Amino acid sequence: MTELLEPRAMGRALVRRDGVDKVRGTAVYAAETPVDDPAYCHPVQATIARGRVTAMDTSAAEALDGVLAVLTPFDAERLADTSDGEFAVLQEPDVAFRGQLIGVVVAETSELARQAADAVRVSYAEQPHDSVLSADRDDLYKPDQVNPSFETDTAEGDVAAAMATAEVTVEHTYETAMYHNNPLEPHATTALWDPAGAGFLTLWDSTQGVHPDRAAVCQVFGLDEEQVRVVCPYVGGGFGSKGQPHAHVMLATMAARALPGRPVKLVVTRQQMFFLTGYRTPTIQRVQLAADRRGRLSAIALDVVEQTSKVKEFAEQTGVPTRMMYASPSRRTTHRLAALDVPVNSWMRAPGECPGMFGPEVALDELAEELGIDPVELRIVNEPDVDPETGKPWSSRHLVECLREGAQRFGWEPGARSRRDGDWLVGQGVASSVYPTQRQATSSANVRFTDGRYVTEIGAADLGTGAWTVLPQIAADALGVDVADVEVRIGDTRYPTASVAGGSSGTNTWGSAITVAAGAFRTKFGADPHEGDEASGDVDQAASDDEHAAYAFGAQFAEVRVHADTGEIRVPRLIGVFGAGRIINPRTARSQLIGGMTMGLSMALHENSVFDTRLGQVANHDLAEYHITVNADVGDIQAHWLAEHDPYVNVMGAKGIGEIGITGTAAAVVNAAYSATGVRVRSLPVTLDKLLPGLG
Ligand code: MOS
Numbered sequence: 001m002t003e004l005l006e007p008r009a010m011g012r013a014l015v016r017r018d019g020v021d022k023v024r025g026t027a028v029y030a031a032e033t034p035v036d037d038p039a040y041c042h043p044v045q046a047t048i049a050r051g052r053v054t055a056m057d058t059s060a061a062e063a064l065d066g067v068l069a070v071l072t073p074f075d076a077e078r079l080a081d082t083s084d085g086e087f088a089v090l091q092e093p094d095v096a097f098r099g100q101l102i103g104v105v106v107a108e109t110s111e112l113a114r115q116a117a118d119a120v121r122v123s124y125a126e127q128p129h130d131s132v133l134s135a136d137r138d139d140l141y142k143p144d145q146v147n148p149s150f151e152t153d154t155a156e157g158d159v160a161a162a163m164a165t166a167e168v169t170v171e172h173t174y175e176t177a178m179y180h181n182n183p184l185e186p187h188a189t190t191a192l193w194d195p196a197g198a199g200f201l202t203l204w205d206s207t208q209g210v211h212p213d214r215a216a217v218c219q220v221f222g223l224d225e226e227q228v229r230v231v232c233p234y235v236g237g238g239f240g241s242k243g244q245p246h247a248h249v250m251l252a253t254m255a256a257r258a259l260p261g262r263p264v265k266l267v268v269t270r271q272q273m274f275f276l277t278g279y280r281t282p283t284i285q286r287v288q289l290a291a292d293r294r295g296r297l298s299a300i301a302l303d304v305v306e307q308t309s310k311v312k313e314f315a316e317q318t319g320v321p322t323r324m325m326y327a328s329p330s331r332r333t334t335h336r337l338a339a340l341d342v343p344v345n346s347w348m349r350a351p352g353e354c355p356g357m358f359g360p361e362v363a364l365d366e367l368a369e370e371l372g373i374d375p376v377e378l379r380i381v382n383e384p385d386v387d388p389e390t391g392k393p394w395s396s397r398h399l400v401e402c403l404r405e406g407a408q409r410f411g412w413e414p415g416a417r418s419r420r421d422g423d424w425l426v427g428q429g430v431a432s433s434v435y436p437t438q439r440q441a442t443s444s445a446n447v448r449f450t451d452g453r454y455v456t457e458i459g460a461a462d463l464g465t466g467a468w469t470v471l472p473q474i475a476a477d478a479l480g481v482d483v484a485d486v487e488v489r490i491g492d493t494r495y496p497t498a499s500v501a502g503g504s505s506g507t508n509t510w511g512s513a514i515t516v517a518a519g520a521f522r523t524k525f526g527a528d529p530h531e532g533d534e535a536s537g538d539v540d541q542a543a544s545d546d547e548h549a550a551y552a553f554g555a556q557f558a559e560v561r562v563h564a565d566t567g568e569i570r571v572p573r574l575i576g577v578f579g580a581g582r583i584i585n586p587r588t589a590r591s592q593l594i595g596g597m598t599m600g601l602s603m604a605l606h607e608n609s610v611f612d613t614r615l616g617q618v619a620n621h622d623l624a625e626y627h628i629t630v631n632a633d634v635g636d637i638q639a640h641w642l643a644e645h646d647p648y649v650n651v652m653g654a655k656g657i658g659e660i661g662i663t664g665t666a667a668a669v670v671n672a673a674y675s676a677t678g679v680r681v682r683s684l685p686v687t688l689d690k691l692l693p694g695l696g
Pocket of ligand 1: 241
């Protein structure tokens with residue numbers, strides 16, 4: 001594969017191009033899109049967890065002055081495609097989970113819409129619901145595949161035989177909690193069904209991908225892609241929850257179609273996000289490890305139980321990293337699902353890898369202790385020469401280097417036991433990180449010369465990740481020009497088709513397409529182009545490699561302090577070292593990695609959607625009670641990376657950094673908490689009540 005010659009823009013810590021607009025408040029987000037005479041939506045949500053709406057009395061709502069429309073399952077338009085149970089809003093009176101959308105009010109103000117939604121009287125035929133996830137349910141089932149298209153189960157060798165004959169074994173069950181994505185910007189849609197009867201829809205939607213968003217809306221409403229424009233220049237975070245539209249986008253579209261010519265706005269409230277915009281399934285992970293006295297694994301197995309909603313299946317691929325992480329002659333992974341009367345779960349930062357790097361990475365720590373081997377060394381001993389799953393060579397794998405450099409930076413003390421510092425018990429913990437290097441199949445870009453500058457357009461998304469800034473760096477190097485002479489435009493379906501900002505694939509995919517377009521431009525027009533010269537390219541034309549197994553790796557080190565009397569937990573230091581290929585912009589990359597690690601810390605100590613199985617809803621459905629790590633919880637947090645140049649992954653040599661930072665972090669914290677206290681917590685989050693009984 002070709003290397004870019006002498007990159008001059010890539011590798012520079014350029015400041016965010018969108019920074020000034022964001023700081024000044026002039027960056028426009030979906031909810032605040034300036035439109036003439038907007039109307040406001042407020043959803044009506046089911047107040048039972050299962051059953052049927054038998055009647056809706058909308059008269060009191062409709063009587064309020066300023067209410068423009070009230071839609072219910074009994075009168076809403078029939079959708080063209082109802083195959084996606086999440087998107088089929090107001091199509092039938094059945095209720096599949098508490099909080100499900102059963103209506104919408106559109107009014108002159110948002111306050112009035114909310115008041116009117118509360119005034120809708122709903123009668124139900126309620127049925128008993130079931131929202132209890134457990135590993136001993138007799139109705140667990142094996143999904144056909146796990147997200148997005150992995151095999152559900154894998155087996156190599158004989159784990160049971162290895163467990164029966166190994167010198168040392170570890171077998172425990174670990175649990176991760178339910179988590180909600182909670183980006184800073186709540187989900188929001190401004191929708192306009194044009195007045196001229198031409199059948200044209202514009203959506204200003206907070207989304208991780210304008211083109212995938214458009215495709216979903218077109219399918220549900222039976223529209224042609226030419227009839228729909230989706231615009232989204234800025235996104236206040238998504239973490240996967242905006243990677244696909246959720247039901248509210250269809251509801252807003254339906255409301256707009258009911259009021260042609262009138263732009264409508266639907267802003268999902270923070271509380272509603274706990275019902276409507278996806279979450280990470282809780283997981284129950286049974287881990288088995290078998291090893292010899294030197295720590296060499298003879299078996300590694302992960303059997304996962306997790307949940308899905310009944311209206312739409314989502315099978316999180318939690319077992320996937322266990323398939324390739326360590327050398328072991330026998331390996332097994334399985335996934336079983338409980339289909340429950342619960343909201344629709346979906347993508348959340350590193351779906352699969354994030355929960356899947358918890359149980360096994362804690363189990364390795366338990367094995368290290370059994371063996372009396374340092375947990376850093378135990379991981380190194382089990383370093384595979386090639387991908388254990390496929391047998392392919394690695395495109396590049398520097399986990400060992402990450403572990404060694406991290407240990408050195410952290411001041412890791414092999415064999416160190418809990419140290420006491422006044423009233424505080426101090427411990428150290430380590431875990432590995434991994435995330436696959438992906439490139440999506442579809443993405444195109446164009447390059448046009450205009451007013452003495454190069455303009456590149458692509459329907460990409462910047463969730464706060466840095467795409468506005470790094471894509472010009474890639475384009476500049478591909479064109480061989482100064483980055484100041486390049487303008488990149490993103491976030492609009494009028495630009496060439498782009499894939500979702502998901503799976504840490506954005507920069508890899510869009511950058512590959514831009515590089516092809518830039519190469520085509522240079523081939524066609526040379527170094528001295530004229531006004532209006534234009535060329536395009538797509539990712540399919542970019543060099544690709546399927547001879548190698550491509551992943552980013554990392555090692556995370558945590559220091560945990562636990563108060564000996566109160567059990568209070570502090571994490572004063574978190575150090576991650578990553579091998580993630582070429583880092584295109586150190587400033588935005590560091591922000592991504594530190595953000596991922598912070599979210600991993602949050603998973604370890606704070607986040608927990610407490611599901612009330614009597615009601616069938618998250619009890620702590622707001623940010624007062626759903627705790628997220630804040631600045632005061634983070635001490636010295638550092639992200640470092642190796643100078644890794646991977647010639648196989650893409651022309652930039654970049655692996656993607658959006659998700660690697662969160663994988664393994666929670667395990668490192670749990671392992672450090674054990675090192676501090678001798679209390680092994682196998683169920684997240686680590687809270688002081690779980691440590692106190694062991695503190696004596
Ligand atoms: Mo990320 S959960 O793949 O948007």
